[in-house]
Every structure is written in structure tokens, then in C-alpha cells.
Amino acid sequence: MKSAIDHAAIEQLLKNLPILKGLCQEHATCITKDFSIRTAKKGDVIFYQSDESTDLYIIIEGEAKASLVDPEGNELILATFAQGDFFGEISLFDGRPRSATITASENSTFAVLTREKFLQAIKNDPMIAIGLITSLVRRIRMTDEKLESLVFLDVSQRVIKLLLEIGKGERDEKGYYKVKKLTHRELAAHTGASREAVSKALKVLTFRKAIREEEGYFLIAPSAENLTGL
DSSP states (O other): OHHHHHHHHHHHHHTTOOGGGGSSSHHHHHHTOOOOOEEEEEEEEOOOOOOOOOOEEEEESEEEEEEOOTTTOOOOEEEOTTTTTTOOOOHHHHHOOOOSEESSSSSSSEEEEEEEHHHHHHHHHHHHHHHHHHHHHHHHHHHHHHHHHHHOOEEEEHHHHHHHEEEEEEBTTSSSSEEEEEOHHHHHHHHHHOOOHHHHHHHHHHHHSSSSEEEEEEOOOOOGGGGSOO
């Protein structure tokens, strides 16, 4: 019974995924049978950078992050994933080791498809490859934007840009963007800065009245959009 419920949920989710929207109903139903289900607790590593694995993961529930970690333990978060997002597509295509470490940001459930099953699915319906390539191009553009921020923006600007992106344009009654508070370490990992630099940046932004903290949230002033410089 559990398996039937899982695959019904997967099929419903796949219908809304850009990478599989072009599939006919028959092929969509067929490919869902090839997925397995994997769960992870918050903090669990799904796979490490350089791991010899090639499966594709789709998030049914929960969140995950892709990151690089240096020998000293400093982390740079490359991307975050939520329900309906997928990851692992690079190794899926080229069969080479993982390019980043993926960690569950909260208790999560994943639908997992092996590379062999994926390649067979492409032979059955090439529209899968077209959808995945389109999604890959979108991610490359996002990576370019992140690199642009790291090169051209100072830490204060990076912090503001990140929080505005997380806030997704949602404002409170006073026009402030309301973003769930992140720790200084998390901000540092997202912006490619040290925790000390982030702490200084937050002090500067608070002094300039671009940001303030309230009950577990960052409140970003509308004028802060002008600070990003991009």
C-alpha cells in the first residue's frame, strides 16, 4: 500500500515538473515505476562531492542544499532546492563523479531514478532530454549571476541581494520585505564571505537602516534594493 501511495505522489509531482511536462501520459506513468523512494533527516548528506554515483533526485517533501566545502570546513552554498526541484543531473548526464555535496536542510523525501533507467527513458521519449537541458541552462544562468555577485558586490550588497531573493518580493504592511532569520554562518555560506565579514556587514546595514531584526525575522527596507548595485 505504501508503495502505491508513493508512486501516485511521484506521478502527480512529475506532471508539474518542467523537465517532464512534454511527456505523454503513457510515458509519464511508465517512468514513475522506475523511481525508488529515499528519505533523509535534517543534516544527512545525500552524497558527497567526488562520490561515484549518478542517480537523479527529485524532492517530494523537504529541502536540500548543494555546497562546496574546503579542507578548513568553510562552506559555499551553490544552490538550494525545495519540493519539486531536482538535483544530480550533471553526473546523470556525463557519468562522472559528483561536482558538489548535497545535504538535507530538513527532513526530506526523494524520488530517485538511476542513470540506466533515465537513459532508457530518453530512448523512449527524447522530450525528457529537452526538458532537462532547458532546466540546466536556467541553472547555468543562475550560477553566472552568483559569480557576478561574488566578483562585483561587497559583502553588504551580497547579503541584501540574498535576502531579497529569499523574500521573493513578499512585503509586510509597511512595505518591508520579511525574511526568516538566517544565522551569520548560513549567510556566510550563501554569500562566500567569512562570518566576521557578515557580522560587520549586518552592523553597517542596520546603521544605514536598510535592515533590522524582529522576532526571528530580518526586515528589509524597500530602499535596500538600491544597494545591490546590479
